[in-house]
Amino acid sequence: MQKTSENFDVVIGGGGIVGLTLAVALKSALGRGASVLVCDPDIARPDGNVWRATAIAAGPRKMLQTLGVWDALADIQPITKMLCTDSRLADPIRPVFLRFEPPRPGEYFAHMVFNAQVRDALKIRAVALGVDVRELSIADFTADADKTDVTLTDAARLSARLLVAADGVNSKLRDKARIRINRRDYDQAGIVATIAHERPHDGTAEEHFLPDGPFAILPLTHNRSSIVWSDKRPNVANLLARDDADFMDELTRRFSLRFGDFNVLDRPTSFPLRMQYARDYVARRFALIGDSAHVIHPIAGQGLNLGLKDAAVLAEMIVDQMRLGLDPGTSAVLTAYQRARRFDALSMGAAADSMYRLFSNDILPVRLIRDLGLGLVDRAPPLKNLLIKEASALLGSVPALLRGDAL
Amino acid sequence: MTSPDRPASASLDAADISRFEALGEDWWNPKGPMQALHKFNPVRIAYIRDQICAQMGRDWRQPLPLEGIRILDIGCGGGVLSEPLARLGADVTGIDPAPGNVDIAARHAAKSALPVTYLATTAEDLAAAMQSYDVVLAMEVVEHVRNPAAFIKTACALVAPDGLFFAATLNRTLKSFALAIIGAEYVLRWVARGTHQWEKFLTPRELERMIARGGIDIFDEAGVSFNPLRDVWTLSKDTSVNYMLAGKKLARDV
Numbered sequence: 001m002q003k004t005s006e007n008f009d010v011v012i013g014g015g016g017i018v019g020l021t022l023a024v025a026l027k028s029a030l031g032r033g034a035s036v037l038v039c040d041p042d043i044a045r046p047d048g049n050v051w052r053a054t055a056i057a058a059g060p061r062k063m064l065q066t067l068g069v070w071d072a073l074a075d076i077q078p079i080t081k082m083l084c085t086d087s088r089l090a091d092p093i094r095p096v097f098l099r100f101e102p103p104r105p106g107e108y109f110a111h112m113v114f115n116a117q118v119r120d121a122l123k124i125r126a127v128a129l130g131v132d133v134r135e136l137s138i139a140d141f142t143a144d145a146d147k148t149d150v151t152l153t154d155a156a157r158l159s160a161r162l163l164v165a166a167d168g169v170n171s172k173l174r175d176k177a178r179i180r181i182n183r184r185d186y187d188q189a190g191i192v193a194t195i196a197h198e199r200p201h202d203g204t205a206e207e208h209f210l211p212d213g214p215f216a217i218l219p220l221t222h223n224r225s226s227i228v229w230s231d232k233r234p235n236v237a238n239l240l241a242r243d244d245a246d247f248m249d250e251l252t253r254r255f256s257l258r259f260g261d262f263n264v265l266d267r268p269t270s271f272p273l274r275m276q277y278a279r280d281y282v283a284r285r286f287a288l289i290g291d292s293a294h295v296i297h298p299i300a301g302q303g304l305n306l307g308l309k310d311a312a313v314l315a316e317m318i319v320d321q322m323r324l325g326l327d328p329g330t331s332a333v334l335t336a337y338q339r340a341r342r343f344d345a346l347s348m349g350a351a352a353d354s355m356y357r358l359f360s361n362d363i364l365p366v367r368l369i370r371d372l373g374l375g376l377v378d379r380a381p382p383l384k385n386l387l388i389k390e391a392s393a394l395l396g397s398v399p400a401l402l403r404g405d406a407l
Numbered sequence: 408m409t410s411p412d413r414p415a416s417a418s419l420d421a422a423d424i425s426r427f428e429a430l431g432e433d434w435w436n437p438k439g440p441m442q443a444l445h446k447f448n449p450v451r452i453a454y455i456r457d458q459i460c461a462q463m464g465r466d467w468r469q470p471l472p473l474e475g476i477r478i479l480d481i482g483c484g485g486g487v488l489s490e491p492l493a494r495l496g497a498d499v500t501g502i503d504p505a506p507g508n509v510d511i512a513a514r515h516a517a518k519s520a521l522p523v524t525y526l527a528t529t530a531e532d533l534a535a536a537m538q539s540y541d542v543v544l545a546m547e548v549v550e551h552v553r554n555p556a557a558f559i560k561t562a563c564a565l566v567a568p569d570g571l572f573f574a575a576t577l578n579r580t581l582k583s584f585a586l587a588i589i590g591a592e593y594v595l596r597w598v599a600r601g602t603h604q605w606e607k608f609l610t611p612r613e614l615e616r617m618i619a620r621g622g623i624d625i626f627d628e629a630g631v632s633f634n635p636l637r638d639v640w641t642l643s644k645d646t647s648v649n650y651m652l653a654g655k656k657l658a659r660d661v
Contacts, residue, residue: 032470145435147518321449323467
């Protein structure tokens with residue numbers, strides 16, 4: 001079917017990892033049968049912090065492989081083991097309460113990759129597949145029964161059958177769609193930093209549940225690790241205000257001794273921790289994906305994976321619909337998308353929230369119970385396997401892309 | 408039953424035509440009076456697409472899988488079936504005896520610059536003009552015509568040699584009476600009361616005999632069942648309520 005260049009099937013606001021994944025998934029499956037536009041004013045700008053890294057769970061990893069993005073990544077570090085400790089900062093020894101081995105040899109819990117590399121690979125793939133990528137924002141939009149009229153910041157006007165907001169935590173598109181949020185700020189903030197160390201990490205990820213917040217050490221390629229250090233907000237502000245030597249002292253108190261000498265590769269940055277949900281994931285000819293729909297505590301490392309799962313589910317629904325010549329933006333599709341994703345995001349957020357409540361305190365009875373609980377989990381393989389599967393975002397009805405199947 | 412602006416036909420039921428014409432813009436409202444049709448649409452489009460692709464050696468996963476195939480959609484109404492098939496690349500002609508329906512359909516296709524030919528005419532008139540198509544569809548129409556045998560004969564005549572013919576309708580069983588009349592019209596109010604008259608329904612055997620007399624060889628029969636838990640229609644072996652037939656024109660009969 002011929003269409004003018006300014007009528008799009010799907011317009012995506014936001015060219016981060018989640019938005020680009022949706023665009024690539026749609027064009028991979030539908031080719032010239034669908035027109036897809038991605039708008040992002042920062043699309044050409046390199047990521048501010050090239051060291052920023054994320055754990056990609058098994059399902060999303062299979063999707064990125066299927067979409068031809070994974071093999072383009074220069075640095076991929078599998079997480080071969082995970083261990084959790086529950087201790088006070090002053091404790092000389094941190095007893096390990098949970099130790100996860102891979103479910104099967106050759107399988108991994110997750111892979112650590114650099115966000116900037118994933119985004120660059122997605123950008124290249126998107127352009128190669130014919131996604132229209134523009135260095136602009138969406139200024140305004142109005143939905144009617146058949147389409148959404150979109151105005152870009154260069155005053156260009158176009159129409160979309162579906163507008164998808166992938167513009168992050170403080171989504172402007174979500175506000176314009178008048179979708180309200182529920183938000184709770186944690187008393188913690190997170191510090192992320194990248195560390196080079198003397199001795200190898202053997203692919204082990206560590207999470208130390210300290211009373212002021214979890215401290216995670218995630219393995220990167222070449223004797224490097226990414227830390228996600230959650231702490232009480234005043235502590236975090238304090239830490240980042242101090243000079244490098246003081247910061248290193250505090251880091252040394254927390255960082256594992258097994259790594260030998262280490263130094264910080266980038267400037268540590270902090271972000272406030274919150275749990276935030278959009279009250280609706282959809283509106284007329286409009287859908288939220290990724291952080292615009294949900295933000296959860298990073299304690300379980302599932303934020304980006306949830307977003308990638310949104311992209312997988314929405315892509316499959318749009319592709320099914322368009323392969324029948326049907327409209328990708330109807331209320332039937334959007335309601336089904338919301339039904340499929342909202343519960344999963346809420347339960348993952350609730351799980352992360354209960355972990356936060358359970359671990360971010362120093363009340364003795366709670367510590368005893370949680371250690372007993374974790375010890376029990378460690379001795380009950382079915383329960384532990386369930387936790388592993390959940391952590392791999394593989395539970396529930398699995399979208400084709402997360403199984404590694406093409407659409 | 409004729410009026411100056413309405414094509415005359417021996418097989419048409421005037422009351423049914425007016426009832427559908429009165430829908431106007433509501434044809435395309437997925438939550439309006441045609442909600443049931445919109446929910447039913449994916450399963451019948453998938454059936455038509457997959458059977459055409461299998462018969463004509465196409466891959467339904469490819470973009471525009473029906474590119475270049477000439478399809479006639481008899482009783483197109485507001486274009487709810489014609490338009491998706493055109494988006495899949497088919498060269499679609501939608502006909503409907505009610506000019507109001509054709510207007511709605513044409514306006515809707517024009518909004519997305521979709522090339523569909525809509526004509527306020529009848530199968531009889533097209534047959535008289537010696538037209539033929541690669542695929543002829545009679546989906547959910549035989550239950551609305553007065554003389555199904557004459558209608559089917561005409562529709563089959565419009566199929567080109569080696570072309571395909573599809574029909575979908577409701578079976579005349581106690582179950583269809585309970586579900587399609589009592590259930591859908593009175594209890595669930597899915598469709599307006601009086602949409603269907605059970606005694607007009609044809610059994611698959613009756614319809615097959617009519618189609619066979621038109622020189623079409625039936626190669627597939629499928630039931631369509633509603634899954635109330637998932638709120639979707641799916642293909643099934645149960646033809647006791649809704650069913651679809653697919654056939655191929657025998658070259659020797661041309």
